[in-house]
Amino acid sequence: MKGKKVSESQTIMTEMIMPNDANPMGNLMGGNLMRWMDIVGGIAAGKHCEAHVVTASVDNVSFKKPIHVGDIVTLEASVTRAFNTSVEIFVEVFVHDIKGQNPRKSNTAYFTFVALDDKKKKPIKVSPVIPLTDEEQRQYEGASRRREVRLILGGRIRPEDAKDLKELFANI
Ligand SMILES: CC(C)(COP(=O)(O)OP(=O)(O)OC[C@H]1O[C@@H](n2cnc3c(N)ncnc32)[C@H](O)[C@@H]1OP(=O)(O)O)[C@@H](O)C(=O)NCCC(=O)NCCS
Numbered sequence: 203m204k205g206k207k208v209s210e211s212q213t214i215m216t217e218m219i220m221p222n223d224a225n226p227m228g229n230l231m232g233g234n235l236m237r238w239m240d241i242v243g244g245i246a247a248g249k250h251c252e253a254h255v256v257t258a259s260v261d262n263v264s265f266k267k268p269i270h271v272g273d274i275v276t277l278e279a280s281v282t283r284a285f286n287t288s289v290e291i292f293v294e295v296f297v298h299d300i301k302g303q304n305p306r307k308s309n310t311a312y313f314t315f316v317a318l319d320d321k322k323k324k325p326i327k328v329s330p331v332i333p334l335t336d337e338e339q340r341q342y343e344g345a346s347r348r349r350e351v352r353l354i355l356g357g358r359i360r361p362e363d364a365k366d367l368k369e370l371f372a373n374i
Contacts, residue, residue, distance in 0.1 A: 283345035287325035
């Protein structure tokens with residue numbers, strides 16, 4: 203299958219935090235942010251795979267500082283690597299107020315999406331990713347180790363079969 207560049211599927215989504223996105227303290231509810239992260243990640247995955255995709259897993263998401271009603275959040279999703287039928291997508295969330303003040307990076311997470319056939323039943327093969335920049339290369343190289351960690355945690359492989367993780371620890 204022909205490789206695709208990261209830039210071909212990069213996706214950006216912007217939202218203003220409205221009162222119905224917030225908790226009783228006037229801060230964005232974590233679940234709403236995760237929903238947007240899932241959507242922007244799913245769009246990037248769908249564009250890379252040129253297929254329907256489903257979320258297979260989400261790695262750790264932490265919420266360090268509250269996001270307030272009226273703030274602007276910008277979510278950026280990039281494919282890091284494609285495996286057989288799945289892709290890893292890195293989602294970053296940036297926040298600032300309506301005047302552009304107090305800019306900060308608020309969250310990041312890695313999502314795994316699986317591409318499905320047109321009947322939305324069977325996983326299908328996905329195109330490889332062509333990493334071009336140093337950052338894309340760094341993300342690409344780390345992706346196979348992150349995949350092994352999540353497959354161990356998901357009970358899909360045994361720790362002793364995680365060859366990239368073993369290699370990393372052997373070289374420390
Ligand atoms: C994701 C799903 C299609 C995988 O189906 P499956 O029968 O396990 O298929 P396979 O064993 O062929 O695995 C398909 C891919 O999913 C990956 N995968 C499955 N579970 C995973 C997990 N927990 N974390 C990361 N990747 C996972 C596999 O590694 C494989 O990737 P690869 O082909 O690139 O190596 C299936 O579990 C599913 O439909 N889940 C529900 C998805 C959904 O509804 N998401 C929305 C949440 S409500």
